[in-house]
Amino acid sequence: MAGGGSGPAARRATEPGPELADLVDRARRGEQRAVGRLLSMVENAGPRLREVAAALAPHTGYAHVVGVTGAPGVGKSTSVSALVGALRAAGRRVGVLAVDPSSPFSGGALLGDRVRMGEHSTDAGVFIRSMATRGHLGGLAWATPQALRVLDAAGCDVVLVETVGVGQSEIDVVSLADSTVVLLAPGMGDGIQAAKAGILEVADVFVVNKADRPGAARTVRDLTYMMSLGQNASGWTRPVVRTVASRGEGVDDLVAALDAHRRWLDAGGERHRRRLARAEAEIEAITLEQVRGRIAALRGSATLPDLAKRVVAGELDPYRAADELMDAVGPS
Ligand code: GDP
Numbered sequence: 517m518a519g520g521g522s523g524p525a526a527r528r529a530t531e532p533g534p535e536l537a538d539l540v541d542r543a544r545r546g547e548q549r550a551v552g553r554l555l556s557m558v559e560n561a562g563p564r565l566r567e568v569a570a571a572l573a574p575h576t577g578y579a580h581v582v583g584v585t586g587a588p589g590v591g592k593s594t595s596v597s598a599l600v601g602a603l604r605a606a607g608r609r610v611g612v613l614a615v616d617p618s619s620p621f622s623g624g625a626l627l628g629d630r631v632r633m634g635e636h637s638t639d640a641g642v643f644i645r646s647m648a649t650r651g652h653l654g655g656l657a658w659a660t661p662q663a664l665r666v667l668d669a670a671g672c673d674v675v676l677v678e679t680v681g682v683g684q685s686e687i688d689v690v691s692l693a694d695s696t697v698v699l700l701a702p703g704m705g706d707g708i709q710a711a712k713a714g715i716l717e718v719a720d721v722f723v724v725n726k727a728d729r730p731g732a733a734r735t736v737r738d739l740t741y742m743m744s745l746g747q748n749a750s751g752w753t754r755p756v757v758r759t760v761a762s763r764g765e766g767v768d769d770l771v772a773a774l775d776a777h778r779r780w781l782d783a784g785g786e787r788h789r790r791r792l793a794r795a796e797a798e799i800e801a802i803t804l805e806q807v808r809g810r811i812a813a814l815r816g817s818a819t820l821p822d823l824a825k826r827v828v829a830g831e832l833d834p835y836r837a838a839d840e841l842m843d844a845v846g847p848s
Pocket of ligand 1 (some may be wrong): 587588589590591592593594595714725726727728729759760762763807
């Protein structure tokens with residue numbers, strides 16, 4: 517960390533140096549390499565993470581963050597690629613974060629990204645990154661928001677966050693997004709029944725992809741019926757968009773639905789409320805991580821073993837012991 521040491525002085529040492537300021541400037545102009553370097557810096561949680569976060573902060577808050585989720589095989593990658601195409605055709609700068617919680621391998625401009633995104637990999641207006649969150653403390657909660665900030669500062673009008681692997685990530689992605697797209701497809705069990713519990717409730721926009729397959733009309737009908745049963749307290753009527761992502765059909769309708777949702781979010785202050793909730797969760801995650809780090813730093817010392825001895829001897833209950841441990845770790 518710049519300034520070195522620990523404690524309050526180190527915590528304030530977040531003024532970006534000239535080299536970092538230059539990197540952020542270049543990223544804001546959309547220079548791919550600068551964006552890539554910043555992404556690596558936040559992803560690796562290197563010693564300059566704080567500096568980077570501080571340098572990015574004034575330039576964020578503009579991008580429309582769209583989460584794309586759904587069961588494996590439903591067509592998420594295909595849809596994201598088609599969405600990128602439609603957004604680019606409208607002249608918008610686009611970021612894509614493909615989050616894989618099942619993999620420990622992250623990548624910059626990796627071959628995997630290029631293959632996955634085909635024609636978009638050489639487009640200067642598209643920023644693509646695969647992120648692995650396995651092994652990251654706090655998983656998505658920690659790493660992905662920082663990467664989102666980089667893409668936001670890089671002037672992306674829209675950032676698509678897609679879950680690649682399976683796991684808790686679906687719900688986590690939702691907590692990061694301004695708008696959440698839930699994809700379903702006919703013929704995957706009963707489309708609606710097959711969707712994970714909880715995922716339908718968080719949708720802002722439904723997509724019934726593979727509308728070229730038999731059963732699509734039924735899936736649309738079931739969804740529409742299901743929504744007619746539950747009152748939507750927010751006042752947003754969740755659209756059901758039919759797409760054939762592999763042929764690009766219906767993708768413009770999806771873009772229109774997302775734009776409408778964004779306008780709705782802005783008009784009622786909901787976007788701001790969601791962002792506040794997200795910032796709270798993020799601050800909490802960072803704080804927890806810092807506390808864990810400080811406890812880990814105590815490991816060589818006698819503090820924790822001494823507390824354990826007193827608990828085992830019946831001199832102290834574990835809750836009081838935890839209070840004492842908290843006193844020992846903070847404030848720094
Ligand atoms: P993901 O696992 O959710 O990311 O799904 P993919 O995007 O990898 O798609 C899974 C498979 O479904 C691939 O073979 C796609 O080519 C195919 N697919 C995607 N969209 C459509 C569609 O609209 N219609 C049909 N018939 N196949 C599709």
